[in-house]
Amino acid sequence: GQQLNQSPQSMFIQEGEDVSMNCTSSSIFNTWLWYKQDPGEGPVLLIALYKAGELTSNGRLTAQFGITRKDSFLNISASIPSDVGIYFCAGQEQGAQKLVFGQGTRLTINP
Amino acid sequence: DAGVTQSPTHLIKTRGQQVTLRCSPKSGHDTVSWYQQALGQGPQFIFQYYEEEERQRGNFPDRFSGHQFPNYSSELNVNALLLGDSALYLCASSLDLVGETQYFGPGTRLLVL
Numbered sequence: 001g002q003q004l005n006q007s008p009q010s011m012f013i014q015e016g017e018d019v020s021m022n023c024t025s026s027s028i029f030n031t032w033l034w035y036k037q038d039p040g041e042g043p044v045l046l047i048a049l050y051k052a053g054e055l056t057s058n059g060r061l062t063a064q065f066g067i068t069r070k071d072s073f074l075n076i077s078a079s080i081p082s083d084v085g086i087y088f089c090a091g092q093e094q095g096a097q098k099l100v101f102g103q104g105t106r107l108t109i110n111p
Numbered sequence: 112d113a114g115v116t117q118s119p120t121h122l123i124k125t126r127g128q129q130v131t132l133r134c135s136p137k138s139g140h141d142t143v144s145w146y147q148q149a150l151g152q153g154p155q156f157i158f159q160y161y162e163e164e165e166r167q168r169g170n171f172p173d174r175f176s177g178h179q180f181p182n183y184s185s186e187l188n189v190n191a192l193l194l195g196d197s198a199l200y201l202c203a204s205s206l207d208l209v210g211e212t213q214y215f216g217p218g219t220r221l222l223v224l
Contacts, residue, residue: 096167
């Protein structure tokens with residue numbers, strides 16, 4: 001099925017480091033979303049982006065909606081142990097109901 | 112305020128059997144979407160229900176069917192189960208308004224033997 005290209009696939013960092021991950025698509029999306037999924041749980045919404053060029057923050061998280069509407073990035077500053085998990089980007093086309101997800105970025109933090 | 116709930120949490124079936132998964136949306140939400148998440152992959156859209164009708168469908172065979180009830184809860188049915196149907200099945204609810212995002216339940220882990 002259709003998926004977004006998300007990178008990197010995995011990251012191993014030290015506690016306190018900053019993290020950056022991104023998502024690209026061949027399709028234009030009207031909405032970009034970033035979710036975090038812990039083991040055995042469903043994805044939890046972190047940030048939603050609705051306008052090209054929009055930069056939005058949620059605590060230590062910052063995400064941007066690319067001006068071409070074909071990409072987005074998520075930054076996490078000063079990582080802490082509870083940031084461990086899998087991060088997914090998701091796009092939604094205009095008029096479509098479905099979300100299209102990336103393959104995920106698995107974040108591991110060494111204390 | 113209850114979030115999205117799903118039942119059962121885990122399920123084991125054998126090939127050829129049929130399964131029904133259930134979802135109750137977040138309070139106030141009227142739209143339910145179902146996703147399949149294979150191990151190590153992102154969720155894949157199965158279909159969405161609004162006003163008790165299927166509104167959009169992903170690339171899944173007719174073995175996958177659903178239903179939405181007047182109280183907005185929903186069921187996902189899968190017939191003639193295959194080994195490849197083993198996955199985490201996620202339900203997401205939302206309001207039928209432009210810009211409203213989808214909120215996910217914890218999922219049902221289905222294992223087909």
